[in-house]
Amino acid sequence: MLKKTELSGVKEIARRANVSIATVDRVIHNRPGVSIKTKEKIDAIIKEIDYKPNLLARRLASKKVFRFAVLIPKESTETEYWKAPLEGIQTAWSEMQVYGIDVSFFLYDLNDRKTFVEASEKIFQDTFQGVIVAPSFIGESVEFFKKCEALKIKCVFINSDISTVKPLSYIGPDLFQSGKLAGNLCKYLVPQQGKVLILNISRELDAEHHLLRKEAGFKAHFEEAQVSADIQVMSLYKTDYISVTKELDSYLKSHSVDLIFVTNSRVFTVAKYLEENNISGVRLVGYDYLSQNLSYVEKDVIDFLICQKPIEQGYQALLTLCEHFINQQVVDKIQFMPIDIITKENYNYYKN
Amino acid sequence: MLKKTELSGVKEIARRANVSIATVDRVIHNRPGVSIKTKEKIDAIIKEIDYKPNLLARRLASKKVFRFAVLIPKESTETEYWKAPLEGIQTAWSEMQVYGIDVSFFLYDLNDRKTFVEASEKIFQDTFQGVIVAPSFIGESVEFFKKCEALKIKCVFINSDISTVKPLSYIGPDLFQSGKLAGNLCKYLVPQQGKVLILNISRELDAEHHLLRKEAGFKAHFEEAQVSADIQVMSLYKTDYISVTKELDSYLKSHSVDLIFVTNSRVFTVAKYLEENNISGVRLVGYDYLSQNLSYVEKDVIDFLICQKPIEQGYQALLTLCEHFINQQVVDKIQFMPIDIITKENYNYYKN
DNA sequence: AATATTTTCGTGTACGTACACATTTTATTA
DNA sequence: TAATAAAATGTGTACGTACACGAAAATATT
Numbered sequence: 230m231l232k233k234t235e236l237s238g239v240k241e242i243a244r245r246a247n248v249s250i251a252t253v254d255r256v257i258h259n260r261p262g263v264s265i266k267t268k269e270k271i272d273a274i275i276k277e278i279d280y281k282p283n284l285l286a287r288r289l290a291s292k293k294v295f296r297f298a299v300l301i302p303k304e305s306t307e308t309e310y311w312k313a314p315l316e317g318i319q320t321a322w323s324e325m326q327v328y329g330i331d332v333s334f335f336l337y338d339l340n341d342r343k344t345f346v347e348a349s350e351k352i353f354q355d356t357f358q359g360v361i362v363a364p365s366f367i368g369e370s371v372e373f374f375k376k377c378e379a380l381k382i383k384c385v386f387i388n389s390d391i392s393t394v395k396p397l398s399y400i401g402p403d404l405f406q407s408g409k410l411a412g413n414l415c416k417y418l419v420p421q422q423g424k425v426l427i428l429n430i431s432r433e434l435d436a437e438h439h440l441l442r443k444e445a446g447f448k449a450h451f452e453e454a455q456v457s458a459d460i461q462v463m464s465l466y467k468t469d470y471i472s473v474t475k476e477l478d479s480y481l482k483s484h485s486v487d488l489i490f491v492t493n494s495r496v497f498t499v500a501k502y503l504e505e506n507n508i509s510g511v512r513l514v515g516y517d518y519l520s521q522n523l524s525y526v527e528k529d530v531i532d533f534l535i536c537q538k539p540i541e542q543g544y545q546a547l548l549t550l551c552e553h554f555i556n557q558q559v560v561d562k563i564q565f566m567p568i569d570i571i572t573k574e575n576y577n578y579y580k581n
Numbered sequence: 582m583l584k585k586t587e588l589s590g591v592k593e594i595a596r597r598a599n600v601s602i603a604t605v606d607r608v609i610h611n612r613p614g615v616s617i618k619t620k621e622k623i624d625a626i627i628k629e630i631d632y633k634p635n636l637l638a639r640r641l642a643s644k645k646v647f648r649f650a651v652l653i654p655k656e657s658t659e660t661e662y663w664k665a666p667l668e669g670i671q672t673a674w675s676e677m678q679v680y681g682i683d684v685s686f687f688l689y690d691l692n693d694r695k696t697f698v699e700a701s702e703k704i705f706q707d708t709f710q711g712v713i714v715a716p717s718f719i720g721e722s723v724e725f726f727k728k729c730e731a732l733k734i735k736c737v738f739i740n741s742d743i744s745t746v747k748p749l750s751y752i753g754p755d756l757f758q759s760g761k762l763a764g765n766l767c768k769y770l771v772p773q774q775g776k777v778l779i780l781n782i783s784r785e786l787d788a789e790h791h792l793l794r795k796e797a798g799f800k801a802h803f804e805e806a807q808v809s810a811d812i813q814v815m816s817l818y819k820t821d822y823i824s825v826t827k828e829l830d831s832y833l834k835s836h837s838v839d840l841i842f843v844t845n846s847r848v849f850t851v852a853k854y855l856e857e858n859n860i861s862g863v864r865l866v867g868y869d870y871l872s873q874n875l876s877y878v879e880k881d882v883i884d885f886l887i888c889q890k891p892i893e894q895g896y897q898a899l900l901t902l903c904e905h906f907i908n909q910q911v912v913d914k915i916q917f918m919p920i921d922i923i924t925k926e927n928y929n930y931y932k933n
Numbered sequence: 934a935a936t937a938t939t940t941t942c943g944t945g946t947a948c949g950t951a952c953a954c955a956t957t958t959t960a961t962t963a
Numbered sequence: 964t965a966a967t968a969a970a971a972t973g974t975g976t977a978c979g980t981a982c983a984c985g986a987a988a989a990t991a992t993t
Contacts, residue, residue, distance in 0.1 A: 238948095238950075239949070239950065240950095248972070249972065250951095251974080252971080254951065254952080255972090261970090262970070262971060264971060283679055285637045285949080286949035286951090287949080288978095289641060289951095290951045291952095292952095292978075293951095327635055403930065406927070406930070410924060410927050450926070567931050577758075578758070578920050590978095600942070602943090602979090602980080603942070603981090604943075606982080607941095607942090610981085614941060615942080616942090634979085634980075635978090635980070637979080639979080639981080640948095642948055642979075936993075937990105939989080940989065942986085943987085944983105945982105946984105947980100948980090952976090953976090953977105955972105955974070956972080957971080958969100958971065961966105962965105
């Protein structure tokens with residue numbers, strides 16, 4: 230518990246350059262009002278002593294308040310997935326509130342495009358510097374993004390991206406690769422000439438929907454690895470349990486299946502079906518660390534879950550906005566999340 | 582970019598209690614020199630307004646310097662594993678240097694118990710408030726820990742723990758469970774009645790060594806899942822490539838093997854052997870995200886790697902010391918790391 | 934009751950940075 | 964060349980907390 234000694238920071242720079250700290254401050258934030266000569270002198274000194282601003286002091290002294298909006302789906306009774314990113318954002322917010330940021334939430338309904346548009350209109354009625362968006366509906370999201378660009382509002386996309394637009398940053402999985410990983414795992418689970426069923430369960434399925442990109446990755450791996458298996462795809466647009474049950478019933482009547490790969494978090498629906506109908510011998514792989522899913526992992530009904538750190542996605546999204554606006558750092562355009570594999574043995578230790 | 586208004590913090594408390602901020606400061610740090618009456622009054626106000634100190638300002642104003650030591654193996658030519666925790670510690674250090682901490686490194690040789698003892702003696706010749714230890718050698722580590730306790734030096738263990746002593750915190754894997762997970766994965770990779778070889782490659786193998794605990798977990802899973810497989814164990818005390826080659830040669834001459842599970846990061850040695858001798862049809866599972874290993878994952882020689890976030894272990898270790906000493910927070914006694922599964926498809930996205 | 938001692942509390946400065954405002958220097962115009 | 968405008972630089976205060984030091988009040992001692 231000794232004491233620190235040497236004086237550092239802007240003061241030291243000012244001393245060396247024979248100017249006041251205000252002048253140093255001006256060149257650091259390249260504000261106008263400094264002659265080229267002294268600016269160059271100070272810049273040189275900054276490089277020489279490798280000056281790193283004290284972020285603590287900087288934030289303490291700065292009284293700027295930034296306002297961010299969050300435009301993501303609300304947690305539904307059908308799937309609790311979106312609770313996680315929301316939690317991540319809130320955690321980040323509480324940690325960074327002291328830096329002067331304010332966050333407003335606008336949650337839409339995944340089953341209703343209109344709610345997305347309504348929420349986005351509300352955002353534009355107010356003033357925000359940045360916004361975190363889950364661009365679930367491609368067309369509407371593109372439009373939203375363009376409006377933001379016009380208004381100089383910075384966007385961060387989470388969970389899925391859109392290839393045609395370039396936000397400040399995308400934070401989420403590499404969807405194609407995620408499907409490939411699923412393919413690799415499933416490869417080990419099916420016998421020679423096995424029957425595989427890919428299941429997309431979603432009310433909305435745009436052409437470039439993220440479920441389809443996982444599906445493509447999955448198939449790609451089977452082709453590359455030259456696995457001899459029969460892959461069939463089924464897309465269910467009615468997501469409630471009864472509807473899924475009916476579809477599965479009729480499918481399984483006429484087909485035999487060794488493995489089902491569900492391309493999103495609704496794998497628990499299938500697990501429930503398998504369990505209630507005493508169907509064994511069907512391997513099951515799906516997505517996301519939800520309590521609904523984990524109970525079936527525990528019971529060996531689901532073999533693997535693939536997970537993309539949804540909480541951290543939310544956390545990183547807000548952090549990214551702060552790095553951009555408060556620290557004025559350059560942020561990565563793409564921040565791919567790890568593709569994690571969850572099993573009965575390791576789910577207890579997983580950090581979402 | 583508005584401005585904040587309301588005045589908060591100690592000033593507000595002082596105003597409400599009709600005292601100076603110095604008095605408030607005294608009760609916050611429960612320093613002496615405050616009458617019971619005013620102390621109680623201030624405590625009440627603190628609770629009432631749910632006062633949270635501004636950590637930025639606190640750290641900025643505090644000129645305390647804490648000194649920490651790091652006692653871990655040095656990276657060897659045989660395995661680069663320990664580069665990762667070291668990197669994590671250094672990252673954390675650079676991020677927190679502004680808070681006034683000083684870190685000294687004492688690296689020992691994993692192949693030589695004496696170097697551990699020598700390094701620890703050096704630590705005691707100096708003055709440290711806390712130390713990060715990788716307790717590779719059980720007996721020596723217990724002795725070191727007891728000395729630390731006597732000197733009021735706080736210890737954080739990383740990578741492996743010792744059941745008989747209780748440091749400030751343990752940061753690392755649940756070794757038994759980690760072995761179990763390996764068992765689960767391998768279960769899918771071997772045929773009925775398959776032959777499994779567990780390989781411990783380490784010069785030192787204490788009774789309670791961490792490799793043995795992984796081995797136990799692995800076996801436990803096979804028993805629980807009632808997998809009919811023949812499991813054999815081999816422990817190699819000579820860790821260089823030539824020696825490993827010889828042992829494997831003689832073993833494979835008399836045994837057939839479907840899968841080899843290497844209980845630590847030296848799985849690349851086995852991979853190299855399999856590749857150079859054109860042995861296919863042997864599945865290979867091992868540990869750790871090392872470049873040496875990853876090249877064999879890429880080439881499909883290694884099927885799975887299990888990884889325990891070594892960089893983050895180091896990072897968290899230093900963070901834990903800071904939380905304890907600087908923020909005076911209560912830290913978790915046990916911080917199990919996730920047990921991650923690495924394959925060809927996801928290793929690019931893994932954060933160590 | 935006067936003095937000494939201890940307990941209790943307040944004042945002032947520092948941490949490193951941001952920024953409003955004042956001041957000086959330089960360039961421009963009448 | 965003086966008056967004026969513009970550019971360049973400096974001064975001072977604030978952010979919320981820590982802490983050294985000194986002042987005041989309460990208590991004890993003579």
